[in-house]
Structure formats: structure tokens, C-alpha cells
Amino acid sequence: MPVFAANLTMMFNEWQFLDRFDAAAEAGFTAVEYLFPYEFAPEAIAERLERNGLTQALFNMPPGDWNGGERGLAALPDRFEEMKSNVENALDYAEATGVKRLHLMAGLAKPDDETAIRAYRRSVEYCAARLAEKELDLVLEPINGRNMPGYFLNDFNRARALIGELGRPNLKLQFDIYHRQIMHGDVAIALREMMPIIGHIQTASVPSRQEPCSEELNDAFLFAEIDRLGYEGFIGCEYIPRNHTLDGLGWFAPFKRIKG
Numbered sequence: 001m002p003v004f005a006a007n008l009t010m011m012f013n014e015w016q017f018l019d020r021f022d023a024a025a026e027a028g029f030t031a032v033e034y035l036f037p038y039e040f041a042p043e044a045i046a047e048r049l050e051r052n053g054l055t056q057a058l059f060n061m062p063p064g065d066w067n068g069g070e071r072g073l074a075a076l077p078d079r080f081e082e083m084k085s086n087v088e089n090a091l092d093y094a095e096a097t098g099v100k101r102l103h104l105m106a107g108l109a110k111p112d113d114e115t116a117i118r119a120y121r122r123s124v125e126y127c128a129a130r131l132a133e134k135e136l137d138l139v140l141e142p143i144n145g146r147n148m149p150g151y152f153l154n155d156f157n158r159a160r161a162l163i164g165e166l167g168r169p170n171l172k173l174q175f176d177i178y179h180r181q182i183m184h185g186d187v188a189i190a191l192r193e194m195m196p197i198i199g200h201i202q203t204a205s206v207p208s209r210q211e212p213c214s215e216e217l218n219d220a221f222l223f224a225e226i227d228r229l230g231y232e233g234f235i236g237c238e239y240i241p242r243n244h245t246l247d248g249l250g251w252f253a254p255f256k257r258i259k260g
Helices: 016-025 041-051 077-097 115-132 156-166 177-183 187-197 218-229 245-255
Strands: 003-007 031-033 056-061 101-103 137-140 171-176 198-203 233-236
Touching: 003 056, 003 245, 016 031, 016 245, 041 056, 041 077, 056 077, 056 233, 077 115, 101 198, 101 245, 115 137, 115 156, 137 198, 156 171, 156 187, 171 187, 177 187, 177 198, 187 198, 187 218, 187 233, 198 218, 198 245
Parallel strands: 003 031, 003 233, 031 056, 056 101, 101 137, 137 171, 171 198, 198 233
Antiparallel strands: none
16 A cells, blocks of 8 residues: 655645644654755754654755755756755755655756756766665656746656666656656556656646645546555655645545554
8 A cells, every 4th residue: 555755845834844743643644755854953853753653755955045946956067066065964864864765856957958968967976876875765856847947857758768877776766746747648657667767756636736636637546556566665745735734635544544
């Protein structure tokens, strides 16, 4: 049965960030993810995870100046040294939280810019090698241009090709069902074809990015298919609740933790 990770950046916003760990566990989740932990001490996050028996499924490495509009540094050739420093910062949080995979954001650059292509490849190679030293996976996520205009990695096939070319065992695909449907469609076939390189899955309804099982996709079928394909990782719930988070968890009832 799929194991769902509550995305604490998008869900449980009725609570302050650290209190969202408690709320997610009380709602029946056994794992969490979020975009960035860096405003809080790693020890504070580790304490919330341990207190609630939660597994840290994923978070992103620092993306540059997020509030200033930056969306990663990997494809920016003049930011390589900063990117390397950010990896070390992320590894401190990885050690504290026990997370097994980190996402590297590509940044805003034209996908056909040869300088950006070379910079991105260099960054991915560096990060995959550095994370391998810590026995961690590096995941790459294609993101659609409607939600993130100008994002460099905006194609699943390009991500798959790079992963295949580099051939590193700890370099994997972050398969976001929402982004896949918007960019390419054909979600079930893509899951079947790409499952050997998938390191993390995320879900949300399409087109509104709200609760699963509520719009154009047959999410129940996709979850069953993911299970049938033998996926043993987490499915991150990277969606924006329509109203109060707890009011929209009906879809999650068959998967929630049974409290003893």
C-alpha cells in the first residue's frame, strides 16, 4: 500500500511550521516532506520527527534567493561555488532528520542554452557524487512552465536521458504526477516506463493542484498502479487544500495510520 508523506509547506498551514509535524501525525501520516527547512534549526525539526514517529521523506537543497524569485542554482554557471556550499548546508539537515533523498532545483534558464546545459550537468554530477558519499539519493524533478515559468528542467524525457547518461545508482527521477499530466499526459504509461529510475513520487489534482481524487485524473487507479509496479518509496502530497486541511482528507482515509 502506498505510503503518503504530507507536504508541510502546502498542507497544515493552519498551524505554525513546527506544529505541522504534530498535526500531520495526528491526522494519520507517517511521513512528511516540505520545500525547505532552513529557517529552523535542524535539531528542532529532528525533535518533531522523533516525537511524532515521522519519517522525513524529502526536502530541497537551498534554491538561492527564493523570495527574490530564484528557483535553484544548478543551471547557472556563475553560481556553482554557492551551489556547492548549499549542498553542505543541506547535508547538515539530512544528517539531523535522517532523510534519504534530496532534490536539486535547476533554476531559471533557457532549456536550449548550451551554457546552462553544461552547468546543469556539472552540478548534477557533483551533487550525485557528494550525496553518494553519505549514502543519499539525488532526485531531479521536471516542473511545468505554467506553475514555474522559465524553469530549466521542464521535460521528463530530458531528465530521464540525463539520468541514463550519467549512470549513477543514486541519481533518480522525482515523478510529480501533477507536473507530468500538465507537461505530457500519459501518466500511467510513464510510470510503467520510468519506474526503474523513480526515486520519489508526488501527487495533486489536475488542473487545480488540490486534493487527489477530485479532478481530471483517476488517482485511485494511479495509486493502485504504483503499488502494482512495486514502488517502495513515498508519495508526497504536494497539494494546496481547498479549505481546511483536515476537511479535505477524505481521500486519505484508506491509507492512514491506524492508531493503537
